[in-house]
Amino acid sequence: MLKLVALLVFLIGYVYGQAFTCPTSSITVATPTGNLPTGVTNVTNVPAGTNCSFVFDVPNNYVILLKFSIDFQSDDDYVYIYDNNDAHKYYMINPGYAYYDSPLFMPATKATVRVVPSTAQTAGSVMDPYLHDIFVYDGDNINTATFLGNLDYVASTLTVSSGQSLSFVNPYGTDSAPFAYFLGNDASAVQGFNKYFAILATSRSIISGSMSDVSEFGAAYTFICVDCSTYYWTQMQFDMSITTPSRGSVSFQGQTPTHKRDKLIRYDPTTYTQNYLPQMMPTDILTINLVMSRIIFNVTTASSVANHLTPFDGRKGYIFSPNSWTPSANSFNYEFRDDSNLFNYTLNFDKMSFQSINDALTLKIGSGDAAPTVDQQYPRDQFGDNVTGSGNYMQVGLTASANSDIRLSYAMTQTTPSVCPSAPINVSSYSGNLPVGATNVTLIPAGTNCSFVFDIPNNYVILLKFSIDFQSDDDFVYIYDNYDNHKYYMLHPGYAYYDDPLFMPARSASVKLFSASGKTKFMLSYAYYSLGSYQQVTKNTGEYFPLTNVTRNVYYTISASSSSEQVLASTAQTMSAVPDAYLHDIFVYDGDNINTANFLGNLDDVAAGSIVSSGRSISIVNLYGSTPSPYFLGNDASTVQGFNKYFAVLTTSQSWISASMSDTTEFGAGFTFICLDCTTYFWTQMLYDSKFTTPSRGYIQFQGQTPTHKREKLITYDPNSFTQDYLPQIIPTDIFTINLFKARVIFNMTTASSLANYDAPFSGRKGYIFAPTLWTSSSANSFNFNFRDDSQQFNYNVTFNKMSFPVNTDVLTLKIGSGSGAPTVDNQYPRDQFGSGFVSANGNYLQVGLTASSSADVRLSFEMAPTGTVASTTAAPVTTPTTPSVVVTTATVTVPTGQTAAPVSSSTVAPPASTVTSNSSPVTATNTGATVTATVQTTTSEGISNFHGFLLAVFVLLALW
Known part of the structure; x- marks a missing residue:
């Protein structure tokens, strides 16, 4: 039979103006190739008003390949393609640019059919566009069969073949690469459905979705795993807003509808519960029939995700011989096991048909390594409707011939033994798990309220490891110490955690477990550790x-x-x-x-x-x-x-510290600064906060090393006499301690000499110089300071507050002068006389040097004034003995403040209390000591002329650290 294909060209506007000829007869196979318009070798101008057809006669055993080259110049110009039935099949798009040799195959014929073709793709993938490239023919020979349609259309409309066969071909060859799979079914097996789909899966995949059909005909879904042989139906819920409770159902059968296997499992909305899942289906192809229902479901091919063999309270399910699902080896071996819990297992024998004398079904129910309470083999042993037994596990195994038909169903209910021990646990047991015998988290019955008590000898500690899956905020685990104080509690992080460690010291500890819900799972492992080898x-x-x-x-x-x-x-x-x-x-x-x-x-x-x-x-x-x-x-x-509070602070070389310290109590505060890799501090700026300082009594004092060393307080600044002219002050030690009394100070300090500008003179400057061994225990008792500014003259005044040279070689040198000439003062002590203990002279520089034994005691003070004036003698530093007092700290100083983020928490709450949770552990610690808040404030190295401006500069610099 000869069939026709028509190509219609219709042009409203004039394109290029060259003559264009419409053919007057159809083109046949006698002209196997050619170009239209006749004779052209490239795109040809089509005159305005053109409206004609190119008609092709296509024999039954042929297809025709049309290649279109078009340069549209107007949206009013069209090219249409019509099929054998003169139906408008395609039209050429106007993309806005010229295109060349765009291919289109057209077949010879089209008719009605009796095989139902389908395509299968993975869930969630887009429709494969290459399906349209595949031609479907109604018969077993594409050279004689009638063209049925393109595969995308035929598959989506449940089109049926007229006979026993379908054939399909992809004339586009390697240029077309469809990724879908093809599945053909007997028409009678699927034609009665309202809709039918096939879905691809792979190993270790998880598919979540919904299926629905509310018609009288139902729907079918075939799942095909291309590289696995087992599915696990893990979750399902009927949507009762769409489901008909009395008639709705979902059923499962092996392979495709064509295989006409038994529907082995059926769930209806009136009896189904989630306890039936997960359900295993040992087949690579599975078909679901859905009637008057909508379900939301999860299915996986990954056994590790399904947890198919995990018992739980109330679980139900089915077990079938594999041949009931698909042709395969007719054997299995399943072990449902939870060593931390006991269950009552019931196995129902719904059908037991053994076709060979060697066929055997084995059943074991028991606990641990002990002999099983049920140990049966069928058909050797007699069986009735079911078998019931109690234990940690149930093992079911089958080895049978191909025609044996075994259909089982099972149920599990958890038993509730007491989890509470009757006596304290001691070191003789050394290690173990609680509840006794547990090897994993164990379901704790509702109403549980008991304690695990541990006796711990003096030279031991006990390591507790908590594994908990909290299911309710009304369930708790508390830990108590040797004094029966509520020391810690276990957090509810929203997920299960395992082996979270906690050491407890002698002489006793206890863990209290309370469960209101009956859903929380818990296990506590313990082990005693001796401290004798430390x-x-x-x-x-x-x-x-x-x-x-x-x-x-x-x-x-x-x-x-x-x-x-x-x-x-x-x-x-x-x-x-x-x-x-x-x-x-x-x-x-x-x-x-x-x-x-x-x-x-x-x-x-x-x-x-x-x-x-x-x-x-x-x-x-x-x-x-x-x-x-x-x-x-x-x-x-x-x-x-005696201090109200005491802090120790670490510093390093080349660091800059800006902060505040305060204490307004009668006890004062101590602050020890420790430099890990330097031996000198420079106190560069300080301001008394008048709001928190008592002028007549407040002060700040400096002494070397720690309070334990009981060194002299070498420098005292009080708010009435202190000015910024006293700074920068050098403190030659790696450790020094500040005593603060009834005052708040804002300060800058550095360990970087380049930032301190200590040797730079300025008018009005005052300061102190001490033998280094007054600050530190170092044996090196020497210094050499050169205060110099060659651009201006100063009146330098030096006061000898104390001069003690116990060794003959001890020497203090003092020079005051200008430029490179002979100094005005060039003294060496004790060789020269101290006189009044005061030296004054003008110059560009003041040089003071010491080389002395460790016991030499030298204490100097100095002042710099404009030339022509003599400054009043700088008084020796005053040491005012006081009573230490409470500090009101307002800083974010990151000194130890009594707050902790440990992995555990004390329950005793004495105000003020703080609870801090560790990121690394679900155990929480609550501190019971007073909370000290520190405020770090940072400033520039310039003067402190405005208090509020100083604070503003602080926060800016702090943000840059």
């Missing part, structure tokens, strides 16, 4: 060291300077550091031996609470092996215990 390292008060040195299997003992003294622990951090959560990992013991001493507390609590040892020593140990960044400093308790 090696001791000794330190004295006044010595500092990094806490990273306190490693596993080592403990540090810090002893006071005398047997009558006690120890008070402190930690030191840089100003910019946040409170270190790992301080809570360090245990502090009240004595020189962690195996015999009593536990004093965690270091963050001991330091913040100013807890003092009962004797001369304390010992610290880090059982976690963590790496806290602060340093440790122990002081003789008598030297700091």
Whole structure:
């Protein structure tokens, strides 16, 4: 039979103006190739008003390839393509540019059919455009069969073949690469459905979606896994706003509709619950039939995601011989197991048909490694409707011939044994899990309220590891210490966590477990650890060291300077550091031996609470092996215990510190600064805050080293006499301590001499110079200062407040002069006479040098004035003994403040209290000590002429650090 294809060209406007001829007869296979208009070799101008057709006669065993080259110049110009039935099939688009040789195959014929073709793609993928390139023919020979249509159209309309076969071909060849799969079904198997789909899956895929059909005909969905042989139906919910409860259903069968297998599983909305899932389906192809329902579902091909073999309370399901789903080896072996819980298992024998004498079904129900309570083999053993047994596991296995038909269903209910031990746990048990026998998190029954109590000998600690999956905010786990204080509680982070560690010291600890919901899962592992093998390292008060040195299997003992003294622990951090959560990992013991001493507390609590040892020593140990960044400093308790508060602060070379310190109590405050890699500080700026300072009594004092060293307070500034002219002041030591009383000061300090400009003279400047050994225990007792400004003259005045030279070679030199000429003053002491103890002279420079033994005591003060005046003698620094008092700190100084972010939390709340949660652990610590807030304020190195401007500059610089 000969069929026709027509090409219609219709032009409104004139394109290029050249003659254009419309053919008067159809083109046949006698002219197998050619160009239209006849004879052209490139795109040809089409005159305005053109309206004609190119008609092609296409024999049954042919197709025709049309290649279009078009340069549209108007949206009113058209090219249409019509099919065999004179139906408008295609039109050529106007993209706005010329295109060439755009291909289109057209077939010979079209008719009605009896095989139903379908295409399968992965869920969520876009429709494959290359499906349109495939021609479908109604028969088994494309040379004689009638053209049925393009595959995208035929598959989407459930078009049926007229006979037993369909054929399809892709005439576009390698230029067309469809990614879909093809599936043909017997028409009778799918023709009655309202709609039918095929969906591709792969191994380890998860498909979430919905299916719906509310018609009387239902819908079918075939899932095809291209590289796996098992599905797990994991979640499903009927949408009751669309589902008909009395008639709706979803059923499952193996393979395609064509295979006409039994519908093995059927869920209806009136009896279905989520307890039926996950359900395993051992087949690579699965068909679902949906009737008058809409469902939302999850299905996966990944067993690790499905958790198919995990028992839970109320679970139900089905087990079938694999041949019921698909032709395959007719065997399986499933073990449902949870060693942390006991279940009552029931297995129902819905159908048991064994076709060979060697066919066998095995069933075991039991617990742990003990002999199973049920151990059966069928058909050897007699069986009725079902078997019930109790245990941690149920094993079901099948080895059978191809025609054996086994259909089982099962149910599980969890038993609820008591999780509470009847007696305290001691070191004789060494380690274990609670509840007893658990190997994983265990469901805790509703109403549980009990304690696990641990007796801990003096030379032991116990490691508790918590694994918890909280399911209710009304379920709690609390930890109590040796004094039965509520020390910690376990957080509810919203997810399950496992083996979260917590060490507890002697002599006892307890864990209280309360479950209201009956849904929370819990397991506690414990192990006792001896401290007998830990090696001791000794330190004295006044010595500092990094806490990273306190490693596993080592403990540090810090002893006071005398047997009558006690120890008070402190930690030191840089100003910019946040409170270190790992301080809570360090245990502090009240004595020189962690195996015999009593536990004093965690270091963050001991330091913040100013807890003092009962004797001369304390010992610290880090059982976690963590790496806290602060340093440790122990002081003789008598030297700091009188303060309202005491802080230690770390600095480094070339650093700049801007901050505030305050204390308005009768006890004062102490601040120790420790430079880790330098030996000199420069106090560059300071301002008393009059709002918080008592003028008649307030002061700030400076002394070398730590309070324990009991050094003289060499410099005192009081608010009535202090001016900015006293600064910068050099402090030649790696450690110094400030005593602050009834005052608040805002200050700048640096360890960088380039920032301090210490040697630069200015009019009105005052200051102090001391022998270095008055500040520090270093044996080097020398200095050489050269205050010089060659651009101007000053009247330099030096006062000898104290001059003690115990060794003959001790020498102090003093020079005042100008330029390179002979100095006006060129003295050497003690060779020259001190006279009145005061020297004054004019010049560009003042040079002061000392080379002396460690016991030499030299104390000088100086003043610089304009020439022509003699400054009043600078008084020696005043030391005012006072009573230490409480500081009101308003700074963000990152000194130890008593706040902690440890992984645990005390329940005893004494105002003010703070709870800080660690990022690394769901255990939380609540501190009970007073909260000190520090405010770091930063400023420039210029003068402090305006208090509010100073604060503004502070915040800007701080943001740049």
